[in-house]
Amino acid sequence: MSVADIHIGEEVHHDEHHEQSFIQKYIFSTDHKMIAKQYLISGIFWALIGGGLSIIFRLQLGFPDMSLEWLRPILGKWITSAGKLDSEFYLALVTMHGTIMVFFVLTAGLSGTFSNFLIPLQIGARDMASGFMNMLSYWLFFISSTIMFVSLFLETGPAGGGWTVYPPLSALPQAISGSGLGMTLWLVAMVFFIASTLLGGINYITTVINLRTEGMSFSRLPLTVWAFFITAVIGLLSFPVLVAAALLLVFDRSFGTSFYLSEIYIGGEALPNMGGSPILYQHLFWFLGHPEVYIVLLPALGITSEIIATNSRKPIFGYTAMIMSMLAIAFLSFIVWAHHMFVTGMNPFLGSIFMFLTLIIAVPSAVKAFNYITTLWKGNIHFTPAMLFSIGLVSFFISGGLTGIFLGNSALDINLHDTYFVVAHFHLVMGSASFFGMLAGVYHWFPKMFGRMMDEKLGYIHFWFSFVGIYLVFFPLHYVGIAGFPRRYYSWTNFDAFNSFTDLNAFVSIAAILTFSAQFVFLFNFFYSIFKGRKAPQNPWGSTTLEWTTPRIPGHGNWEGDIPKVYRWAYDYSKPGAKDDFIPQTVPYSHTPESNLPFENELAKTEDVSPVAQDAK
Amino acid sequence: MLNLIIVLAVILIVAILIAIFKVTTLVGIAKGDAKKPEPSNNKLNATLLALFLVAGLFGFFYYSFGGLDEDFVQPIASEHGLITERLFWITMGITGFVFVITQIFLFGFSYKYQYKKDGKATFYAHNNKLEVIWTAVPAVVLAVLIVSGWKAWVGITSPAPEGAEVVEVMGYQYAWAVRYPGDDKKLGDSDYKKIDVTNQMGIDFSDKASFDDFIPLELHIPKGKPVLLKIRARDVIHSVYMPHFRMQMNAVPGMPTHFWFTPTKSTADMRAETGNPDFNYELVCNKICGKGHFAMRYVVVVDEPADYEKWYSEQTPWLKQNEDYLSQVPAELKEMAKIAAGIEAEEAEIVNIDNALVSTN
Numbered sequence: 001m002s003v004a005d006i007h008i009g010e011e012v013h014h015d016e017h018h019e020q021s022f023i024q025k026y027i028f029s030t031d032h033k034m035i036a037k038q039y040l041i042s043g044i045f046w047a048l049i050g051g052g053l054s055i056i057f058r059l060q061l062g063f064p065d066m067s068l069e070w071l072r073p074i075l076g077k078w079i080t081s082a083g084k085l086d087s088e089f090y091l092a093l094v095t096m097h098g099t100i101m102v103f104f105v106l107t108a109g110l111s112g113t114f115s116n117f118l119i120p121l122q123i124g125a126r127d128m129a130s131g132f133m134n135m136l137s138y139w140l141f142f143i144s145s146t147i148m149f150v151s152l153f154l155e156t157g158p159a160g161g162g163w164t165v166y167p168p169l170s171a172l173p174q175a176i177s178g179s180g181l182g183m184t185l186w187l188v189a190m191v192f193f194i195a196s197t198l199l200g201g202i203n204y205i206t207t208v209i210n211l212r213t214e215g216m217s218f219s220r221l222p223l224t225v226w227a228f229f230i231t232a233v234i235g236l237l238s239f240p241v242l243v244a245a246a247l248l249l250v251f252d253r254s255f256g257t258s259f260y261l262s263e264i265y266i267g268g269e270a271l272p273n274m275g276g277s278p279i280l281y282q283h284l285f286w287f288l289g290h291p292e293v294y295i296v297l298l299p300a301l302g303i304t305s306e307i308i309a310t311n312s313r314k315p316i317f318g319y320t321a322m323i324m325s326m327l328a329i330a331f332l333s334f335i336v337w338a339h340h341m342f343v344t345g346m347n348p349f350l351g352s353i354f355m356f357l358t359l360i361i362a363v364p365s366a367v368k369a370f371n372y373i374t375t376l377w378k379g380n381i382h383f384t385p386a387m388l389f390s391i392g393l394v395s396f397f398i399s400g401g402l403t404g405i406f407l408g409n410s411a412l413d414i415n416l417h418d419t420y421f422v423v424a425h426f427h428l429v430m431g432s433a434s435f436f437g438m439l440a441g442v443y444h445w446f447p448k449m450f451g452r453m454m455d456e457k458l459g460y461i462h463f464w465f466s467f468v469g470i471y472l473v474f475f476p477l478h479y480v481g482i483a484g485f486p487r488r489y490y491s492w493t494n495f496d497a498f499n500s501f502t503d504l505n506a507f508v509s510i511a512a513i514l515t516f517s518a519q520f521v522f523l524f525n526f527f528y529s530i531f532k533g534r535k536a537p538q539n540p541w542g543s544t545t546l547e548w549t550t551p552r553i554p555g556h557g558n559w560e561g562d563i564p565k566v567y568r569w570a571y572d573y574s575k576p577g578a579k580d581d582f583i584p585q586t587v588p589y590s591h592t593p594e595s596n597l598p599f600e601n602e603l604a605k606t607e608d609v610s611p612v613a614q615d616a617k
Numbered sequence: 618m619l620n621l622i623i624v625l626a627v628i629l630i631v632a633i634l635i636a637i638f639k640v641t642t643l644v645g646i647a648k649g650d651a652k653k654p655e656p657s658n659n660k661l662n663a664t665l666l667a668l669f670l671v672a673g674l675f676g677f678f679y680y681s682f683g684g685l686d687e688d689f690v691q692p693i694a695s696e697h698g699l700i701t702e703r704l705f706w707i708t709m710g711i712t713g714f715v716f717v718i719t720q721i722f723l724f725g726f727s728y729k730y731q732y733k734k735d736g737k738a739t740f741y742a743h744n745n746k747l748e749v750i751w752t753a754v755p756a757v758v759l760a761v762l763i764v765s766g767w768k769a770w771v772g773i774t775s776p777a778p779e780g781a782e783v784v785e786v787m788g789y790q791y792a793w794a795v796r797y798p799g800d801d802k803k804l805g806d807s808d809y810k811k812i813d814v815t816n817q818m819g820i821d822f823s824d825k826a827s828f829d830d831f832i833p834l835e836l837h838i839p840k841g842k843p844v845l846l847k848i849r850a851r852d853v854i855h856s857v858y859m860p861h862f863r864m865q866m867n868a869v870p871g872m873p874t875h876f877w878f879t880p881t882k883s884t885a886d887m888r889a890e891t892g893n894p895d896f897n898y899e900l901v902c903n904k905i906c907g908k909g910h911f912a913m914r915y916v917v918v919v920d921e922p923a924d925y926e927k928w929y930s931e932q933t934p935w936l937k938q939n940e941d942y943l944s945q946v947p948a949e950l951k952e953m954a955k956i957a958a959g960i961e962a963e964e965a966e967i968v969n970i971d972n973a974l975v976s977t978n
């Protein structure tokens with residue numbers, strides 16, 4: 001741990017000797033807490049854009065006859081002379097919505113915020129292993145964001161081939177205008193994005209491995225840190241494959257190669273490309289794409305584990321099982337990708353294998369759900385907004401996870417693939433669950449981020465509108481999906497088979513608008529509370545983890561004196577015999593003979609309770 | 618329409634009002650360290666969670682069992698569709714059960730174990746037996762689903778039976794084209810380089826099997842006989858999706874795919890069953906393919922076998938409709954092409970008629 005020694009020494013030194021300039025402190029900051037906030041604010045910005053786009057296309061789907069003339073000031077020529085949304089721009093909206101939500105909000109906004117904020121605070125480190133790389137990571141993300149944002153305003157529109165950007169559609173500007181400059185910017189933005197994610201991920205991994213404070217063994221890590229750690233590993237292994245996929249796509253688009261293109265006749269001419277395979281792209285994409293789902297979800301599950309345990313005033317049920325199932329999910333997530341491709345015409349034998357592997361992954365997921373529920377059992381539950389959002393997450397995770405059992409079954413997927421059933425499925429299990437995890441995290445750690453409390457009543461309003469709203473939006477979509485309504489459709493009225501459910505679609509759109517509006521309650525609460533919220537106590541939720549031992553607003557270096565030592569796991573809530581209903585991780589066993597379990601009494605004998613952590617000597 | 622906009626506006630305004638109302642209360646809150654002895658509004662939230670459970674389950678059952686104005690299950694019209702449908706509802710039964718139980722526990726526990734002033738949570742960190750059980754039970758249930766799904770999948774994707782009706786379906790921006798093998802029951806080759814404005818499917822006339830191929834405007838298939846669709850695309854990926862037959866297969870440029878199934882109900886049967894005299898089977902595109910993706914509709918007609926044969930024999934080979942393309946036929950095959958496409962015969966007939974006319978004069 002010599003790296004840690006040097007690093008900590010430096011930081012302390014640094015802190016004592018000079019005040020930082022505004023730019024150092026708020027913009028090119030290397031402090032993990034500030035970087036976390038930068039990610040959070042960026043994520044919120046993107047969530048508004050991404051959500052706003054979905055409202056626009058939901059208007060089209062819910063009210064196909066409505067005049068959207070009033071959107072002309074924003075959308076310009078994308079509103080046709082008849083006052084309708086342009087059908088090509090509709091696809092661009094869907095594509096941008098998906099890209100923004102998956103990558104910019106729930107990967108960068110979620111992992112970026114909470115991995116950065118919580119890893120050092122919860123493992124007892126002064127900062128990330130490399131503050132500079134961390135800063136670089138954020139600014140690469142910022143560049144990526146800027147490029148993606150600019151692409152929204154192009155003459156030819158942003159990328160429009162769906163967030164999965166399958167070639168040949170995404171490779172040929174003749175096929176859709178979004179595949180011109182819009183797609184180029186999409187690819188460039190994604191390359192920056194991936195670079196950012198990798199830098200972040202390397203940092204998270206090294207930090208967790210090297211900078212844990214004394215006593216913080218892996219078996220004492222809070223589940224949040226476990227989740228962030230595993231997420232970072234998954235990202236590190238899967239994102240490079242997306243770079244490869246994107247690079248080959250760039251070659252096909254710009255340099256006349258034929259990795260993904262073969263035997264194409266378009267725009268009145270036969271292209272020279274021969275021998276490529278569009279399916280190759282799909283394999284490469286989903287090799288990232290499926291793990292990506294867990295990159296989005298695992299941090300949310302980690303956050304929830306922490307919040308549910310704290311607010312049930314109980315240890316998380318099955319700590320080891322939780323870790324094991326996360327590891328199992330992480331491993332399996334790499335070998336299920338082709339369940340997105342059952343009807344691409346790939347070898348049916350492969351389909352069988354991937355069905356088998358996919359359904360196995362349901363087991364560790366089920367274990368996690370059961371463990372959450374059992375954690376509530378015989379608890380003494382405090383319904384803070386964070387807790388409500390966590391319970392909501394578990395509910396979504398179950399509802400959306402169960403429909404995965406249909407989609408993972410290749411025989412059933414024949415009829416469900418690319419229908420609204422899929423839209424309902426992934427919005428619940430990945431979109432809404434992760435989104436709720438993010439919100440839960442914000443409510444829970446706001447006091448540590450900004451030293452103030454968010455308003456609880458507004459939090460409740462926000463929760464109830466969002467929770468009920470999301471179910472009202474996405475539950476009905478299952479019915480529509482079972483009826484076979486295809487996704488990425490501008491309108492269904494052309495078809496006899498899909499001529500129904502107009503009321504239901506209108507209803508869904510209204511619910512979506514309501515849900516979206518409720519987010520403004522949050523926005524207000526968030527920004528208002530940053531400046532005017534009640535001052536937070538040091539440990540408002542009675543938590544055991546290390547971040548709550550820092551000052552109300554932790555400065556650069558997090559702890560004023562030495563880094564605390566850790567003596568126990570993170571879940572000693574309501575321990576029989578203990579005075580309080582929680583025992584912080586910093587309390588040695590030898591100080592709590594009244595509540596120790598037999599094996600802990602043994603540990604107590606060998607404990608070194610000198611106040612200074614070895615690392616920080 | 619206007620009403621809806623008004624409703625939306627009202628909802629928005631209410632949300633904003635609530636927010637503003639809260640501002641005032643917020644501003645009123647004194648700043649300072651607030652050490653709260655107990656959580657606020659706990660009972661209210663617990664009750665709401667319980668209410669949500671009840672209302673949610675009610676809604677779930679009500680709408681799943683007939684509460685919707687329209688039926689959300691498309692009538693099934695293929696043999697394998699019956700198998701997958703059964704599997705679908707078995708899966709629905711199992712997952713539905715788990716769904717209801719787990720949500721009841723989730724919200725039920727939340728309600729039951731809400732904060733009580735003198736309450737104390739039970740320190741209950743793990744129970745290996747319980748954990749083994751709930752790992753094993755899902756594993757077994759999933760194994761059953763896997764096996765039945767796998768069997769169905771193997772059946773569906775097995776090679777098409779001998780003698781299946783072969784039809785080629787090609788997707789392009791933004792329509793479908795279908796080609797039948799004609800009398801020789803053999804599809805001729807095609808080559809994307811041969812595609813032009815007229816020869817949309819790029820039929821290759823150097824292959825003699827192509828002379829009698831025909832390209833109709835609707836997809837006709839016979840009831841009760843296996844049908845093998847040979848699927849391809851010419852520009853971007855499309856997907857052949859026919860919800861009533863529970864069939865879907867991507868159409869990929871440069872990589873032909875296929876799917877076979879057996880229709881069980883003719884269009885007329887279906888019109889009777891649904892009570893809709895205008896009912897038509899439809900082929901729709903189900904892979905994003907550009908601006909007109911949502912408009913790639915193609916009518917599918919399932920005929921009684923006899924009607925199908927009749928229809929089939931009445932179709933005119935494409936080559937006959939476009940005699941110019943005879944020029945693409947290699948010289949040594951020209952005669953054969955004329956015969957196969959029925960061109961010669963007709964010309965001969967005309968000559969005969971002329972002769973007859975001449976002779977009667």
Ligand code: HEM
Binds near residue numbers: 051098423430
């Ligand atoms: C305001 C809440 C939201 C609404 C109303 C909404 C609605 C929709 C709708 C209607 C589609 C179009 C489906 C289609 O035509 O294929 C869609 C696509 C999508 N949404 Fe959302 N969504 C919301 C939030 C989210 C969130 C939080 C995520 C995060 C994962 C997300 C991820 C996606 C993705 C990945 C797609 C697919 C895009 C594509 O087809 O390329 N959405 N959404």
Ligand SMILES: [Cu+2]
Binds near residue numbers: 337
């Ligand atoms: Cu997947």
Ligand SMILES: [Cu+2]
Binds near residue numbers: 913
């Ligand atoms: Cu399409």
